[in-house]
Amino acid sequence: MSRTAAQFKLRMPAALRAQVEQAAKEARRSLNAEIVLRLEASFAQVKQEVSQ
Template structure:
């Protein structure tokens, strides 16, 4: 990630923001990096949809 990547505004409930902040601090990452890493992990768990066989 770099500062030239597009920015994205996101509204987050205060309780979730606090959890992200705590996790980021514990992992020694920025909150942005924490969110990106967790989103990437979530998508990595998704199984690709099977294509129908002819």
């Protein structure tokens, strides 16, 4: 991810953040990379469901 990409603050429950941080650690990704990956995957899944 480029440092020129748009930035914004995100609020989330502490328990959810801990889950995402753990998943990122296990996958050896940054917290940002984990969030982006999961968002992209959710949109791809929705797109696939709509096209079926």
